[in-house]
Amino acid sequence: MAKEIKTIGVLTSGGDAPGMNAAIRAVVREAIVKGLKVKGIKRGYAGLLQEEIVDMEAKDVSDIIERGGTILQTARCMEFTTPEGQQKGAEICKKHGIDGIIVIGGDGSFKGAQKLAALGINTIGLPGTIDLDIACTEYTIGFDTAVNTAMEAIDKVRDTSTSHERCSIIEVMGRGAGYIALWCGIANGAEDILLPEKYDYDEQKLVNNIIEKRKHGKKHHIIVNAEGIGHSASMAKRIEAATGIETRATILGHMQRGGSPTAKDRVYASTMGALAVDLLCEGKTNRVVGYRHGAFVDFDIDEALAMKKEIPEYEYQIAKNLSI
């Protein structure tokens, strides 16, 4: 029979993402509405092991839905990757009366949640990463905000590229995944998009394309380059040498992780946060929440971690077609 849940914990882990605060707020308030107590665990698994655990009331999450970052903060934790660390974490949960725990983070964070589940702490994972690189879900908390932040920055770069008739390489985040780059590529009308998932990167082709489009009267040439390919600065130098066209690189960097979340990130993170609490109330454990085929759903964490995800071919193709 399912364990009755009276007190839950919530933590954010891995890289922070806009919308994590909206999710925390939803967890806290939905839990209170459902008659549960909530404890906030600071600084991810590191804070769990150091017992940085605080009671959370409805008013503790007032005026945070619109704020970037995570009020619970986040940190990496080597100790928690060891069986001893995991055992210690589960014991600390029990000591504080935490029956269930909601972990907001990426695949790495879910692996920790799996271990806690195996040790008797009910766990639900929420996909929180700007990179969209979680296979079981079409949505991750923070992606929409990060894409809009990058897109707005690239709009600005485009203005000055046009004034100076420059080629501009803009490197966006995403670690090994090209989703932010693909979305910005389409949204900014980029002349070229470089994704780690696509093995057709060929600098000579790129150079030819720049020269070709310049001949046809394009006043700028915007290349959106994914972090997973990187090396934007040296690429800019080689392109300038090969084309004779002034070329500049910009690496947008950590600004993509912050900022007030978009409506989508606030609404979806809120819904996922509430749903995670409801799943704990139903006695579920070792699950991760996703958004798939138009609905919020949940998967076994083991199953979720085994899934694969690919860059959508149609969107990648039209990105090319529309850049003429």
Place this chain on the structure above:
Amino acid sequence: MAKEIKTIGVLTSGGDAPGMNAAIRAVVREAIVKGLKVKGIKRGYAGLLQEEIVDMEAKDVSDIIERGGTILQTARCMEFTTPEGQQKGAEICKKHGIDGIIVIGGDGSFKGAQKLAALGINTIGLPGTIDLDIACTEYTIGFDTAVNTAMEAIDKVRDTSTSHERCSIIEVMGRGAGYIALWCGIANGAEDILLPEKYDYDEQKLVNNIIEKRKHGKKHHIIVNAEGIGHSASMAKRIEAATGIETRATILGHMQRGGSPTAKDRVYASTMGALAVDLLCEGKTNRVVGYRHGAFVDFDIDEALAMKKEIPEYEYQIAKNLSI
């Protein structure tokens, strides 16, 4: 056998929406890539009847993906609601060699497209409205931008409401539909949301809720009111009289229709625009493009117009739970 398409037309109809320009750009460029000619029809069906028709090249849609409004403009047209007007429209299409036409607009605009289809002009509809009130699709061009615009405005109203410990009613667009109001309600953490689809509007309950939350220490009380309910100014006066709490109404108005589109609106509108061209190339007609269950799909217009759509219950419920 399917008619071969050589030349297509594109028009925007009904209220404008951010992302329409991204869709127009995608139509023009995808068509050129596919070897078609494109003609832009100005001012919707009105411009069709007045033969305001211009050739469009790839460069005519440069630097518009990031712009609000519609470069083709839009207008209402009574004449086109008559059989004579529709007949005239179809003849003008033929005169200009237009084999297929892409209509970006709402349900009303699709009814016009249906008539043209019946008269032998292949037609594809794209859902373009900030109101999200098209039943066959979970996404409409402009909704995401409009929600973010309204949300950012409400964030600002909230600042000053907190400073003055006020109650604020903010009326958002949506005509008969409450989707913008629901999304803002969640995204802004509103204390109350009033939707035309929900018949539980009871001003005494609202007044009690305001008094109750003030007692519990809330420094502001934000009510997001849908256009379909309206009457925000008189509501504010009655609430102030009943609660003794200073209450102000703001009607956000037409700013919600403009502005540079969000990443989602740019990417989805671009994809839909390209897809509409591809559907015409496949010989399809009398179809409307939608986004449903995580994929871009198309429906027969008759079927699409017969569908029904409802406010999602779970989201509506958690909006209430999270406002404690």
Place this chain on the structure above:
Amino acid sequence: MAKEIKTIGVLTSGGDAPGMNAAIRAVVREAIVKGLKVKGIKRGYAGLLQEEIVDMEAKDVSDIIERGGTILQTARCMEFTTPEGQQKGAEICKKHGIDGIIVIGGDGSFKGAQKLAALGINTIGLPGTIDLDIACTEYTIGFDTAVNTAMEAIDKVRDTSTSHERCSIIEVMGRGAGYIALWCGIANGAEDILLPEKYDYDEQKLVNNIIEKRKHGKKHHIIVNAEGIGHSASMAKRIEAATGIETRATILGHMQRGGSPTAKDRVYASTMGALAVDLLCEGKTNRVVGYRHGAFVDFDIDEALAMKKEIPEYEYQIAKNLSI
């Protein structure tokens, strides 16, 4: 000899304005650096009379420079307009050891500061109002943010006005003063600007201008109307009737009071806040800080309240010239 200042109080009064938090932060931190104690007085003079007074440390003003509103809140207070109320206020200051007080607000708030000064509490006023209607200064805290907020909203209205070939009247704040309207009029390239300070408002001329510009091919007609003139909704109806051109009114409302302050508001409010502390340290009282002729200066409050301010003629004239 000047009284030695050991403890200061700070309050915000009148309508809130973005940048007030930056000023509060500067007051608190500059005071601590100068060895003073700081007390925050909540809800303006109302909170003073109710002794809502809290100690403030450097960390109490962390992460507020970027936030709209005022963390000290604000309220109107009839009692403080009476000699008895003022006497009570001065006594409460003395009881709490407050030797000097910094009042952030408009002319009305400065009158209160004058009275406290006369009763032996050293006072410095900082100009905090979005309306720019303080004669002794070319800058007031919040004006720059409010103008940018209004301007961005009007940019959006313009998009949709162009799509629909509409006339749009947008009413901006400013109470009796037309500065926000003048700035938006220039910044948005408005076709007409209506200011309370200019007695040339003539609706027939306006109608003629609209018709004339439409003939010359203008696709929209933007009228920025000041709150001090108002009546935008009825004006829209009359203009539509007289011109036959669809005309809509938008009253931007309280969103203009909120939002994260602009760089100018943060930098100038910070400088003024620090300067106010330094003036108290120098033993000054009954002064108001202004920005004039390119420098931060201070005036006797009596003198400041007697000054007059006018709409700059050259800017008003070029607003007209550039709208052709």
Place this chain on the structure above:
Amino acid sequence: MAKEIKTIGVLTSGGDAPGMNAAIRAVVREAIVKGLKVKGIKRGYAGLLQEEIVDMEAKDVSDIIERGGTILQTARCMEFTTPEGQQKGAEICKKHGIDGIIVIGGDGSFKGAQKLAALGINTIGLPGTIDLDIACTEYTIGFDTAVNTAMEAIDKVRDTSTSHERCSIIEVMGRGAGYIALWCGIANGAEDILLPEKYDYDEQKLVNNIIEKRKHGKKHHIIVNAEGIGHSASMAKRIEAATGIETRATILGHMQRGGSPTAKDRVYASTMGALAVDLLCEGKTNRVVGYRHGAFVDFDIDEALAMKKEIPEYEYQIAKNLSI
């Protein structure tokens, strides 16, 4: 006696800056109102020498006031730095009937204007640069927008720095000048500001300050570094090694040059553009327009180029005081 001006030219030169389009629009429309003809010269002095000269009407500058970049584009031109190039430029002006020319750019561009003035073409310079490094004026076109763009990006970096308890170095533009860095330093509440004008840069002091503030509970440490100091990436590595605190560098780059101009940049650039035309009509030449001591004024170019400008001491000091 002053030469009568019938036709004027306008060009943008050097790095582009938001607000240049507002200035161009003002030049064109004020000139038309004053009965002059206007010619747009593309790509700065380079375009002048290549006779890229087009007639400009009022409608050619419609809908550009809100756009970043410069519709006239800009380029560097070595040839125009030679007496032969300057002679050729003056002759081309005469050939096209250009009696006066308005040059929007920085000190380098004004030197070109000086030469044209000496060769009989009346010239007026407008200060257009995001760097604020023009001594004769307190305002340059583009500075306000660039500062706000950088500030908003740094706000976002701060969110994620707080979540991860990081030190972040953000490098902002400004070439040899530290004005953008100083303004952002104050506006973002940076813990440290590094300016090329201040010779007190001492990395050990910086490291000590970081460690000290961390001990006092600061969750992030933001260092705004000016382009004129640079080397942010290597600095980050050394600081991380010395403090043991994770440290990341972001170089904001060219996004600071683009984007829709702020209200101040639109209003001041419009006023300066109109004033430049009025000065030409008065027969003035070899002048540069500035904003000083609260008024728009003009200086002899020789005199303007000889002036010196310094970082304001009071603001620099309070930036330090307020970072406690």
